[in-house]
Amino acid sequence: MKxxxxxxxxxxxxxxxxxxxxxxxxxxxVGRETREAARAAGLSVVDTLEALLPADAVIVATPMSAVxxxxxxxxxxxxxxxxxxxxxxxxxVDTFARxxxxxxxxxxxxPMTGRSTQGFASADPAMLxxxxxxxxPTATSDAPAMASAGEVARAAGGVVTVCSAVEHDRIVALVxxxxxxxxxxxxxxxxxxxIDLATFAGPGYRDTTRLALTAPxxxxxxxxxxxxxxxxxxxxxxxxxxxxxxxVASRDAAxxxxxxxxxxxxxxxxx
Amino acid sequence: MKxxxxxxxxxxxxxxxxxxxxxxxxxxxVGRETREAARAAGLSVVDTLEALLPADAVIVATPMSAVxxxxxxxxxxxxxxxxxxxxxxxxxVDTFARxxxxxxxxxxxxPMTGRSTQGFASADPAMLxxxxxxxxPTATSDAPAMASAGEVARAAGGVVTVCSAVEHDRIVALVxxxxxxxxxxxxxxxxxxxIDLATFAGPGYRDTTRLALTAPxxxxxxxxxxxxxxxxxxxxxxxxxxxxxxxVASRDAAxxxxxxxxxxxxxxxxx
Numbered sequence: 001m002k003x004x005x006x007x008x009x010x011x012x013x014x015x016x017x018x019x020x021x022x023x024x025x026x027x028x029x030v031g032r033e034t035r036e037a038a039r040a041a042g043l044s045v046v047d048t049l050e051a052l053l054p055a056d057a058v059i060v061a062t063p064m065s066a067v068x069x070x071x072x073x074x075x076x077x078x079x080x081x082x083x084x085x086x087x088x089x090x091x092x093v094d095t096f097a098r099x100x101x102x103x104x105x106x107x108x109x110x111p112m113t114g115r116s117t118q119g120f121a122s123a124d125p126a127m128l129x130x131x132x133x134x135x136x137p138t139a140t141s142d143a144p145a146m147a148s149a150g151e152v153a154r155a156a157g158g159v160v161t162v163c164s165a166v167e168h169d170r171i172v173a174l175v176x177x178x179x180x181x182x183x184x185x186x187x188x189x190x191x192x193x194x195i196d197l198a199t200f201a202g203p204g205y206r207d208t209t210r211l212a213l214t215a216p217x218x219x220x221x222x223x224x225x226x227x228x229x230x231x232x233x234x235x236x237x238x239x240x241x242x243x244x245x246x247x248v249a250s251r252d253a254a255x256x257x258x259x260x261x262x263x264x265x266x267x268x269x270x271x
Numbered sequence: 272m273k274x275x276x277x278x279x280x281x282x283x284x285x286x287x288x289x290x291x292x293x294x295x296x297x298x299x300x301v302g303r304e305t306r307e308a309a310r311a312a313g314l315s316v317v318d319t320l321e322a323l324l325p326a327d328a329v330i331v332a333t334p335m336s337a338v339x340x341x342x343x344x345x346x347x348x349x350x351x352x353x354x355x356x357x358x359x360x361x362x363x364v365d366t367f368a369r370x371x372x373x374x375x376x377x378x379x380x381x382p383m384t385g386r387s388t389q390g391f392a393s394a395d396p397a398m399l400x401x402x403x404x405x406x407x408p409t410a411t412s413d414a415p416a417m418a419s420a421g422e423v424a425r426a427a428g429g430v431v432t433v434c435s436a437v438e439h440d441r442i443v444a445l446v447x448x449x450x451x452x453x454x455x456x457x458x459x460x461x462x463x464x465x466i467d468l469a470t471f472a473g474p475g476y477r478d479t480t481r482l483a484l485t486a487p488x489x490x491x492x493x494x495x496x497x498x499x500x501x502x503x504x505x506x507x508x509x510x511x512x513x514x515x516x517x518x519v520a521s522r523d524a525a526x527x528x529x530x531x532x533x534x535x536x537x538x539x540x541x542x
Contacts, residue, residue: 113473115474132471134471159470171464174461174464175475175476176476179457179475179476179478181512181516181519182453184515184531184535186449187537188534188537189445189449189511193441193507195445195446197541199430200383200403200405202402202403203385203386204446205541207478208478209450210475210478214535216528216535219531220524227519234512237457237460240463244455245502248452248495248501248502253491253495256494257491259459260455260485262458262462263454263458264458264485266459266461266462266468267481270468270476270477
């Protein structure tokens with residue numbers, strides 16, 4: 001396939017590296033320095049978004065705030081190209097696709113992966129291997145477009161799962177946004193405690209707060225563009241935390257044990 | 272020094288491996304299989320707790336629930352031996368030490384490290400290197416006993432910090448117990464969401480919930496033996512989480528951004 005990639009940051013750069021052995025890949029980034037770094041790394045790079053077309057598929061891998069503008073710029077001239085986007089919240093793309101009467105075919109392709117560093121310099125195709133790629137239809141998807149999304153995702157090393165936009169956004173609120181919100185809240189709450197973290201923090205604190213390092217530019221839309229589901233997820237968490245706190249405050253060892261065992265079992269499914 | 276180690280689990284076993292090159296180390300564990308495994312690994316092992324004496328120092332590295340019984344058994348015959356214990360909550364040992372009129376010298380030596388696996392098979396001296404060892408005086412500590420604790424901690428690869436029992440328990444409530452409580456609450460809240468985690472969970476969810484894998488036997492006393500500080504820590508967290516939730520629910524991007532930036536800065540001190 002002839003594949004364009006718009007946005008050569010952590011995800012787009014990793015996809016470019018992953019796909020170029022089996023496909024004809026061209027990349028584009030708004031940043032001139034990023035384009036130069038990608039060229040220096042041996043990738044084929046064009047100097048405008050539109051020059052990614054014609055193609056069989058164009059992957060929009062920009063930050064969330066630039067996804068809709070990029071799709072809007074590409075759609076009128078997409079022709080037979082399938083437009084894939086990696087947006088981690090589907091609601092806004094879903095709404096955009098409904099407004100596209102008879103236009104380009106849009107399919108979401110969201111790899112469930114991440115790092116706490118950003119940008120092309122951090123791109124690494126290994127971070128895609130074996131990860132779930134959530135392939136999400138829109139109002140403009142057809143079966144061949146869905147198949148193309150699956151093919152691209154598998155070629156990048158992903159494990160393809162198809163789900164609706166509604167299901168996607170409910171799931172990522174729980175497995176991505178809620179951990180992010182908790183990590184951020186924990187980092188703030190502990191720093192307010194005036195503790196010398198460099199001295200006292202062990203690996204447990206480090207792991208639990210790692211997502212707090214997510215760049216605010218990336219973290220904000222994960223929470224705001226999916227705010228309804230995120231608020232529901234926080235409410236769900238608060239119910240469990242209240243229960244756990246009651247067990248601690250009342251020194252109810254049996255109830256606490258029950259909760260800790262449920263938590264350990266729930267987490268153990270991931271090994 | 273002649274050093275006894277009571278309890279050859281993850282921490283005790285790691286200490287035994289770390290200390291044996293520079294010191295004369297003998298270990299003991301209530302579990303016969305653990306004693307045999309430790310002997311097979313080349314450690315010097317005795318068959319009763321009391322046989323760890325005479326010594327210059329005995330480290331009690333049992334689970335929390337066995338620390339006070341072990342100290343009570345060792346104290347009357349400790350002689351000049353300093354009794355160190357790795358208990359991760361100091362309140363109960365502090366109270367015990369006050370009851371020891373003119374008896375053995377007790378000093379806390381708590382390494383800020385951990386893994387989600389337990390037991391001698393997981394012991395590894397690398398997990399102690401460069402970690403903070405919190406050296407905590409009790410009512411029975413004197414200056415030479417404190418110096419011995421520091422010497423043992425440094426010999427094991429630790430970075431020694433001295434703090435009071437009160438300060439210790441406030442700090443660990445924030446950097447150990449609160450992350451543990453949140454990881455457990457998150458694992459339960461998400462599993463209640465009926466999501467196929469093996470498919471959907473990425474590295475962010477994995478890291479944020481890793482502490483939920485802590486064995487309930489170890490997790491329970493971290494929360495219950497320090498319940499006052501833990502409840503205060505949860506209250507502190509809830510205030511921040513409420514603030515963050517309000518920003519998400521009202522789509523207040525400026526306020527959310529402010530919180531995310533504070534969180535990223537707070538976490539960045541650890542790199």
